[in-house]
Amino acid sequence: MTKALEGVTILDFSHLLQGPFATQLLGDMGADVIKIERAGAGDMFRGMTFFAKWVGGSQSPNFLAWNRNKRSIALNLKSRKVHAIIMAMARTADVVVQNFRPGVLARLGYGYEDFRAVNPRIIYCSGSGYGEDGPYVDRPGQDMLIQGLAGLIANTGRGDQPPVPAGAGLADQIGAMNMVYGILSALYARERTGRGQKIEVNLLAGMLAHLNQEYVAVLNLGEDFVRPRSGIGHPGMQAPFGIYEAADGGHVSIAMSPFRTLYEVLEAPHLAPYDDLATLFDKRDEVWEKVNAETRRFGTQDLLARLLGADIWCAEVKDIRRAAEDPQVIHMGMIASYEHPKAGTVRVVAPAVRMSETPASIDRPAPLVGQHGREILAHYGVPAAEIEALEAAGDMTVEEA
The missing domain is CATH 3.40.50.10540 (Crotonobetainyl-coa:carnitine coa-transferase; domain 1)
Structure with missing residues (x-):
């Protein structure tokens, strides 16, 4: 066989x-x-x-x-x-x-x-x-x-x-x-x-x-769990989860990450007051806006290098043609x-x-x-x-x- x-x-x-x-x-x-x-x-x-x-x-x-x-x-x-x-x-x-x-x-x-x-x-x-x-x-x-x-x-x-x-x-x-x-x-x-x-x-x-993960959360965390969609693009996640802009027009996705590590890598200590789980959820749109303003100071590759160097879960956002040419895909x-x-x-x-x-x-x-x-x-x-x-x-x- x-x-x-x-x-x-x-x-x-x-x-x-x-x-x-x-x-x-x-x-x-x-x-x-x-x-x-x-x-x-x-x-x-x-x-x-x-x-x-x-x-x-x-x-x-x-x-x-x-x-x-x-x-x-x-x-x-x-x-x-x-x-x-x-x-x-x-x-x-x-x-x-x-x-x-x-x-x-x-x-x-x-x-x-x-x-x-x-x-x-x-x-x-x-x-x-x-x-x-x-x-x-x-x-x-x-x-x-x-x-x-x-x-x-x-x-x-x-x-x-x-x-x-x-x-x-x-x-x-x-x-x-x-x-x-x-x-x-x-x-x-x-x-x-x-x-x-x-x-x-x-x-x-x-x-x-x-969608079982989402259903288990919504059906078991009480009626007040269901909230409108947010600026980060996911209704249940707290900041900094989301897609962020770079100076050259590129985009980088950031998933789970210790917020302190992120704002230190971005050289943005003024974000420290947000470093609390409840705040990162309740003010996630506000946090996204502030983090996005910081990521726009860096080119895509520079931003990725900084984030990956600190073991932040991130990746470049690519269209299909560029993804097909990605070195890992190849x-x-x-x-x-x-x-x-x-x-x-x-x-x-x-x-x-x-x-x-x-x-x-x-x-x-x-x-x-x-x-x-x-x-x-x-x-x-x-x-x-x-x-x-x-x-x-x-x-x-x-x-x-």
Whole structure:
């Protein structure tokens, strides 16, 4: 075995971010991920992009980010012939992943019970916005909506400005991690019991779980704990926690730090009267303003050197392009690339988990729509004439590399 999940086959019906990120992580570890897309258009993320720009002129960076190490087959899921083929594939598959709205795949004959009927060992992982029942079951479950509903957005931003969402799809990505967590747990359980099971993951539950620290504080410290957001950008932390300006326009984040150490490093003894836990919380906006006035006396690198020299918890605030060039990021080898048949060289973030005996790797680029359909069906014993008939009927599409 060269990779941890070699030999595990995943039928991946998922689209957009949550499900595709989960299956990409499993693919990085060696699982054979068969991405089952819609005939014609494929995954919805193929038609969505950032900055109104396309990689190589035609490929979505959103799709390229979450779909490496997969083979694609594009099918008409409403076709009964296609249904029979997928159920035949399921007899030897290990995992099914989907993140359509609750009930959509089941109505087409691809629910958990349908797969379990042909393979009792199947693990069926279903992702949704709010779960598979309850008052919000029919609502659209999108990342920013979940951030707002769970409380993350209200916790973020300065107190004199509107709340702001995180600048990344945190709810979707946490949902993906929960999918992986559930799938790996179910695979381990199956080794002991021989039985598969259904896994339900939803974005709201995942976001709530990852805000547990904030919930424990608010729910247990009394009603008066809940205060408006502050100038430091976090409602519960005391100064000097926050983002501070430098003389050259850069910014530095400062986390936990003995306040006395900070004002000594900044050569600002007049800040000493604030050095009390209650004062640093009650007057945190005032402290932020005064500390910010001091940090603006130094250039970014000088400020960092002073703070790090005193073991103050701090870091430079970088945009993504500069972060990709950070010496620690380079040292870790976290920016990798793959060759795509239409986008050319695609630079990506490498797998984040390192394993000494079964390392993760990028072995396949994100696929074209249905690119591997013929080879997948041939592997499962579908005759060439039947494959041709599926294509002729529009029940399968193949985009050539």
